[in-house]
Amino acid sequence: xxxxxxxxxxxxxxxxxxxxxxxxxxxxxIINNSLKGVKKDYGLFFTPEPIVDFMVNLIDIDKLRNKxxxxxxxxxxxxxxxxxxxxxxxxxxxxxxxxxxxxxxxxIVNYLIALGIGQNINIIKDDFLLWPSxxxxxxxxxxxxxxxxxxxxxxxxxxxxxxxxxxKTLYETWYGKYNVYGAFIEKSIKxxxxxxxxxxxxxxxxxxxxxxxxxxxxxxxxxxxxxxYMGPDVFxxxxxVSSVVLNFIKSDxxxxxxxxxxxxxxxxxxxxxxxxxxxxxxxxxxDYTKRIERHCSYKLGDIYExxxxxxxxxxxxNPYIKKDKPIKEKDYLPLLNGRNLKCNEVIYRNFxxxxxxxxxxxxYRGYFGTPHIVVGLGFRGDGKIGAAIDKKCxxxxxxxxxxxxxxxxxxxxxxxxxxxxxxxxYLNSNYVKRYIKDxxxxxxxxxxxxxxxxxxxxxxxxxETIKKxx
Numbered sequence: 135x136x137x138x139x140x141x142x143x144x145x146x147x148x149x150x151x152x153x154x155x156x157x158x159x160x161x162x163x164i165i166n167n168s169l170k171g172v173k174k175d176y177g178l179f180f181t182p183e184p185i186v187d188f189m190v191n192l193i194d195i196d197k198l199r200n201k202x203x204x205x206x207x208x209x210x211x212x213x214x215x216x217x218x219x220x221x222x223x224x225x226x227x228x229x230x231x232x233x234x235x236x237x238x239x240x241x242i243v244n245y246l247i248a249l250g251i252g253q254n255i256n257i258i259k260d261d262f263l264l265w266p267s268x269x270x271x272x273x274x275x276x277x278x279x280x281x282x283x284x285x286x287x288x289x290x291x292x293x294x295x296x297x298x299x300x301x302k303t304l305y306e307t308w309y310g311k312y313n314v315y316g317a318f319i320e321k322s323i324k325x326x327x328x329x330x331x332x333x334x335x336x337x338x339x340x341x342x343x344x345x346x347x348x349x350x351x352x353x354x355x356x357x358x359x360x361x362x363y364m365g366p367d368v369f370x371x372x373x374x375v376s377s378v379v380l381n382f383i384k385s386d387x388x389x390x391x392x393x394x395x396x397x398x399x400x401x402x403x404x405x406x407x408x409x410x411x412x413x414x415x416x417x418x419x420x421d422y423t424k425r426i427e428r429h430c431s432y433k434l435g436d437i438y439e440x441x442x443x444x445x446x447x448x449x450x451x452n453p454y455i456k457k458d459k460p461i462k463e464k465d466y467l468p469l470l471n472g473r474n475l476k477c478n479e480v481i482y483r484n485f486x487x488x489x490x491x492x493x494x495x496x497x498y499r500g501y502f503g504t505p506h507i508v509v510g511l512g513f514r515g516d517g518k519i520g521a522a523i524d525k526k527c528x529x530x531x532x533x534x535x536x537x538x539x540x541x542x543x544x545x546x547x548x549x550x551x552x553x554x555x556x557x558x559x560y561l562n563s564n565y566v567k568r569y570i571k572d573x574x575x576x577x578x579x580x581x582x583x584x585x586x587x588x589x590x591x592x593x594x595x596x597x598e599t600i601k602k603x604x
Contacts, residue, residue, distance in 0.1 A: 186219040204231035211235030278318035332382040341416035351413030358388025363396040435587030438537040471532035507537040521561035
């Protein structure tokens with residue numbers, strides 16, 4: 135079966151040509167200055183010219199060579215970089231195809247018209263996620279916006295609540311604090327013709343975060359998925375985000391096939407191929423991660439139920455929580471958070487300003503009354519997880535996980551003999567630090583519950599073997 139992530143043809147070098155560099159700097163200046171507000175409110179990022187060329191070179195020309203009525207679409211097209219990239223790199227294809235760009239912002243549409251781009255490309259002014267297209271496309275290519283849609287100043291894409299509710303209704307992959315690029319992927323796949331191709335550059339976060347579990351399942355069912363990891367530097371200094379190029383083929387022939395590759399030093403390298411992917415989280419593999427996994431008979435989720443601390447919105451309305459410092463402080467406990475947690479240490483001081491009466495602790499969360507392991511959501515210092523035992527049974531809030539040991543009746547922990555102290559030693563070790571780095575690269579700066587559950591963990595004998603061999 136032909137791989138969907140690579141082809142026999144060689145990819146062009148990503149060295150930037152002088153003329154392309156000049157054009158890139160000109161347009162970037164316009165975006166950063168004249169359209170600065172547009173860029174912020176709509177999650178717009180200018181794609182570097184060499185990345186555009188790289189993605190255009192992923193187009194399966196052989197499949198399109200003898201086709202008639204070829205249609206190509208760039209959603210949220212901005213300055214139509216990808217459609218222009220097709221014209222620049224594949225002029226014969228662009229002359230035979232109908233080119234379409236959808237753009238929500240009138241200022242950008244006006245700019246495209248002023249440049250004369252609208253004479254050769256069908257520019258449609260609309261919100262792509264609400265656009266009622268009656269056509270399907272052979273190729274969809276681009277760089278969709280990313281960000282959580284909201285009117286809140288904490289989020290990057292300005293969308294009113296009514297529009298957001300429409301998105302939620304329309305998109306089956308919408309889940310939790312969904313990022314709009316996930317909806318762009320879903321709609322684009324639905325707009326592809328059979329055997330059509332989707333090429334997007336997007337954040338790599340959908341590979342591992344729980345918010346995208348429906349999207350991953352959707353991808354697996356509808357065709358073949360190739361992901362090319364581009365690393366964290368593509369959009370710097372504009373954005374600090376690890377990116378992947380999604381190369382998707384809409385075909386039952388490729389359903390449930392996943393290929394993970396990386397682009398490095400002008401070369402594509404295959405990391406792994408999974409012919410029976412069902413939407414599970416997507417991780418990297420190295421010899422080191424494989425050795426750790428061979429030495430560990432368990433996963434953390436086999437041994438522990440994992441909970442996360444209550445977040446600030448719940449704290450503010452909880453009737454047991456006090457904001458003002460109590461007069462009889464000895465009758466109260468401070469709420470701890472991530473600042474109180476170091477590797478193998480809990481700092482029992484009040485950094486949050488919140489208090490709860492000792493007698494009401496178990497009404498807040500029952501497990502706070504029992505000593506257990508706490509783990510930081512974010513990495514500590516030099517990239518370690520940051521785990522410790524809360525021996526004093528204090529209440530917590532915010533970005534902290536709680537590991538609650540399962541009983542033999544409800545888990546497969548037969549043969550697991552590590553004490554809580556030994557588990558903390560393992561979680562804080564350089565073995566786990568390197569495993570996480572190799573497995574998730576630069577994709578995330580914190581761990582989700584799913585990532586923690588999937589963390590390999592050894593018994594005593596296996597831990598001793600790891601210490602000797604790794």
